[in-house]
Amino acid sequence: MSRKNKQLPLLENILVTDVAAEGKAIAKVNDMVIFMSNAVPGDVVNIQLTRKKHSYAEAKVVDFVKYSDERAVPFCKHFGVCGGCKWQNLPYEKQLFYKQKQVFDNLTRIGKIALPEISPILGSKKTTFYRNKLEFTFSDKRWLTEEEIKANVQYDNFNSLGFHIPGLFDKVLDIEECWLQSELSNQIRNYIKDFCIKNNLSFFNIKNKEGLMRNIILRTSISGEVMLIVVFYENEKDNIEKLMSNIHKEFPQITSLLYIVNHKANDTISDQDVILYSGKEFMMENMENLQFKVSPKSFYQTNSLQAYELYKVAREFAELTGDELVYDLYTGTGTIANFVAAKASKVVGIEYVEDAIEDAKINSEINNIQNTKFYAGDMKDILTNEFIEQNGRPDVIITDPPRAGMHEDVIDVILNAEPKRIVYVSCNPATQARDLNLLDVKYKVTKVQPVDMFPHTHHVENVVQLTLK
Numbered sequence: 204m205s206r207k208n209k210q211l212p213l214l215e216n217i218l219v220t221d222v223a224a225e226g227k228a229i230a231k232v233n234d235m236v237i238f239m240s241n242a243v244p245g246d247v248v249n250i251q252l253t254r255k256k257h258s259y260a261e262a263k264v265v266d267f268v269k270y271s272d273e274r275a276v277p278f279c280k281h282f283g284v285c286g287g288c289k290w291q292n293l294p295y296e297k298q299l300f301y302k303q304k305q306v307f308d309n310l311t312r313i314g315k316i317a318l319p320e321i322s323p324i325l326g327s328k329k330t331t332f333y334r335n336k337l338e339f340t341f342s343d344k345r346w347l348t349e350e351e352i353k354a355n356v357q358y359d360n361f362n363s364l365g366f367h368i369p370g371l372f373d374k375v376l377d378i379e380e381c382w383l384q385s386e387l388s389n390q391i392r393n394y395i396k397d398f399c400i401k402n403n404l405s406f407f408n409i410k411n412k413e414g415l416m417r418n419i420i421l422r423t424s425i426s427g428e429v430m431l432i433v434v435f436y437e438n439e440k441d442n443i444e445k446l447m448s449n450i451h452k453e454f455p456q457i458t459s460l461l462y463i464v465n466h467k468a469n470d471t472i473s474d475q476d477v478i479l480y481s482g483k484e485f486m487m488e489n490m491e492n493l494q495f496k497v498s499p500k501s502f503y504q505t506n507s508l509q510a511y512e513l514y515k516v517a518r519e520f521a522e523l524t525g526d527e528l529v530y531d532l533y534t535g536t537g538t539i540a541n542f543v544a545a546k547a548s549k550v551v552g553i554e555y556v557e558d559a560i561e562d563a564k565i566n567s568e569i570n571n572i573q574n575t576k577f578y579a580g581d582m583k584d585i586l587t588n589e590f591i592e593q594n595g596r597p598d599v600i601i602t603d604p605p606r607a608g609m610h611e612d613v614i615d616v617i618l619n620a621e622p623k624r625i626v627y628v629s630c631n632p633a634t635q636a637r638d639l640n641l642l643d644v645k646y647k648v649t650k651v652q653p654v655d656m657f658p659h660t661h662h663v664e665n666v667v668q669l670t671l672k
Contacts, residue, residue, distance in 0.1 A: 211252035219246040222301045226661025245271025286369035288659040302663040306632045306653045314636035316643045321651040327509045330658035334383040335423050336505045341416040342375035343406040362406040364396040373409045428486035430459035438464045447480045458482045501559045502535040506656045513654045514542050520626045520668040527598035537563025544572045552577040583612040601626045608634030614641050625669040632665045
């Protein structure tokens, strides 16, 4: 038997001891680190190794010998199969503990810089129904769970509307009930799925690139507005009209009903035309005494209530007195820029997505904010030394980059600009730590505040204040 096909061993009575940065549970056997899902520290498990490298291995839990005292009962029927909310089996206070640890570990191991004491993580008041945006995918190849396969039942209908199975782009788990968005979201999704099945509207086949129904995107606001975007693959006008008219009649709560015909290979809608079927082309979100316009393509933090807490930290760390020129990098729809504008002399926002920048400008107009200016383009191309000469040298830079962090060219320009303070908001402490290491030549970290935006996941936001040495 070749080494490649050799059966990897079953290990018994293994104690789970920790949680990795990416959320998987950790055990150690003979100095080998083993990663696994669906276990928590304190569990004693029997595991089947599924992949083995020189210094680590991956495993699947076969049996629980003893459950940990640090364990919660998952509340979602899709737990363990769906790719989201993987930490439902951890009590929320333990989730916060491991997120705080993740921030500390990344900043010390990757950043390798001097740090102040890290403030205790700000937990989310809502741990269910906290998301304001969800995207569901149609598929004619529904993913069968292990229980369904073992039952050996013959299924006539493999149509599904739900979430992609982690690591499998062409497999979708049918979702009956999701705890991330309000009950109305569940009602809308299930109604659309049932209507499409009853009326023989074809579900998308991602491999063959055929089928009418592709995605739906549901967005909600604190004020109660609801946006539904239905994405079709084919432009079947009669079927599109049939579905959209029935949704409109069934759910008068939907304030923005829109659709897209996306015939390209990927699901992104940033380059697609959005067609208004009924209601408004946008919805409004409230934060403090401000209102923000949210368009179908624009980014807005997906936990609205906790976003307010996050932005309050960023504003506090900026330490504005009213005289400062502030640069807001990766500004999105200008939420942070407009949020801090009242305490600044001027705010300059930069963002890649042109539609988002248009929303940012409108958000300033809506709130009668006159000291902001916004630019659209790739950050590394826009933020240059010439740009700073034209717009003024910033006193404070607030940066909230995507998970990949900041490009080195952007960091170089920031270092040349030498603002008094930098406020770095990050959704990925690992890339944040890497960037902090590069900024360490001129800046010291003076404050660190983790914020939990996504309960029941391993993701954590972190806000860092840097001051010029």
